[in-house]
Amino acid sequence: xxxxxxxxxxxxxxxxxxxxxxxxxxxxxxxxxxxxxxxxxxxxxxxxxxxxxxxxxxxxxxxxxxxxxxxxxxxxxxxxxxxxxxxxxxxxxxxxxxxxxxxxxxxxxxxxxxxxxxxxxxxxxxxxxxxxxxxxxxxxxxxxxxxxxxxxxxxxxxxxxxxxxxxxxxxxxxxxxxxxxxxxxxxxxxxxxxxxxxxxxxxxxxxxxxxxxxxxxxxxxxxxxxxxxxx
Numbered sequence: 001x002x003x004x005x006x007x008x009x010x011x012x013x014x015x016x017x018x019x020x021x022x023x024x025x026x027x028x029x030x031x032x033x034x035x036x037x038x039x040x041x042x043x044x045x046x047x048x049x050x051x052x053x054x055x056x057x058x059x060x061x062x063x064x065x066x067x068x069x070x071x072x073x074x075x076x077x078x079x080x081x082x083x084x085x086x087x088x089x090x091x092x093x094x095x096x097x098x099x100x101x102x103x104x105x106x107x108x109x110x111x112x113x114x115x116x117x118x119x120x121x122x123x124x125x126x127x128x129x130x131x132x133x134x135x136x137x138x139x140x141x142x143x144x145x146x147x148x149x150x151x152x153x154x155x156x157x158x159x160x161x162x163x164x165x166x167x168x169x170x171x172x173x174x175x176x177x178x179x180x181x182x183x184x185x186x187x188x189x190x191x192x193x194x195x196x197x198x199x200x201x202x203x204x205x206x207x208x209x210x211x212x213x214x215x216x217x218x219x220x221x222x223x224x225x226x227x228x229x230x231x
Contacts (some may be wrong), residue, residue: 001117001194001195002114002115002117002193002194002195002196003028003114003117003119003120003192003193003194003199004114004119004120004121004130004151004152004192004193005024005025005028005119005120005121005122005190005191005192005193006121006122006123006127006128006130006131006152006156006185006190006191006193007021007121007122007123007124007126007127007158007185007189007190007191008123008124008127008157008158008159008160008162008184008185008186008187008188008189008190008208008210009091009123009124009158009159009162009185009186009187009188010123010187010188010189010190010204011025011123012052012053012055012056012057013049013052013053013090013091013123014123014187015188015204016052016055016056018188018204018205019056019060020202020204020229020230021188021190021202021203021204021229022056022057022060023060024190024192024202024229025086025088025119025121025190026060026061026062026086028086028119028192029085029086029119030085030117031085032061033061033062033063034062034063034085034086035062035063035065035083035084035085035086036057036062036063036064036065036084036085036086036087036088037064037065037066037067037080037081037084037086037087037088038050038053038057038064038065038066038067038088038089038090039066039067039087039088039089039090039122039126040053040066040068040090040092041069041089041090041092041096041097041100041101042089042090042091042092042093042094042096042097042124042125042126043090043091043092043093044070044092044093044096045068045069045070045071046092049090050066050068053066053088053090054066065084067080067081069100069104069106077104077105077106077109078109078112081106081109081110081113081118082109082112082113082116082118084113084118085118085119086118086119086121087110087113087118087119087120087121087122088121088122088126089120089121089122089123089125089126089127089129090122090123090124090125090126091122091123091124091125091126092124092125093125093138094125094128094129094134094136094138094146094148095136095138095139095146096138097125097126097129098129098146098148098149101129107149110149111149111151114151120151123158124158124159125138127156127158127185128146128148128155128156128157128158129148129149130148130149130151130152130156131148131149131150131151131152131153131154131155131156131182132147132148132150132152132153132154132155132180133145133146133147133148133154133155133156133179133180133182134146134148134155134156134157134158135155135156135157135158135166135169135170135173135179142169143165143166143169143170143173145173145178145179152193152196153196154180154181154182154183155174155179155180155181155182155183156182156183156184156185157170157182157183157184157185157213158185158187159185159186159187160184160185160186160187160211161186161187161208162186162187166184167184170184170213171213171219171221174213174214174215174219175215175219177215181212181213181214181215182212182213182214183210183211183212183213183224184210184211184213184221185210185211186203186205186208186209186210187205187208188203188204188205188208189201189202189203189204189205189208189209189210189226190202190203191210198224200227201224201225201226201227202226202227202228202229203226203227203228203229204228204229204230205228206228206230208226209223209224209226210223210224210226211223211224212224
């Protein structure tokens, strides 16, 4: 089963005291102690970011590791990746993430991993990278569309409620046909895809939501059913 879990924001890097999304990701693996690998490429392999990953996942019932492309653990990256149960991609600069991945041939390896049942997960840059297009601040000032890997159809806009300029920018880009219609995601929300279809939308915050955003004689923003993981 091909699975992608795309978070608008949240998880250990944005909600260190709220484990709901990260535990949900771990629970989707078919094994009791999943091998989860963190890819901090978009942050330039930030040591602080990597440390925060281990601080959380070392306390969970899993086998955590990370893949640094500035200090690769092996020459055989394909086998290193394919033996994992979950790949977890961090946030940062999406443009640099995609450029580095493609130079290393990881875009091809990740598609193979996805097709073989490795769960692909991530937030922000680590979410939009799986779609055809995303909204990014990778180019500097302002928000721009970016062409991504295309595993999932349409576009994705993270941090929909977390950054005030996100909603109007996404609307404007869709209206001007600079970007396709797609899914906007608040911080604390994850979209769980099985195959190419949405299986479930879950959140770590009671009021956080996801939205279908498209053009139909004007911008339409349709709230999608979201399940709060807390009590």
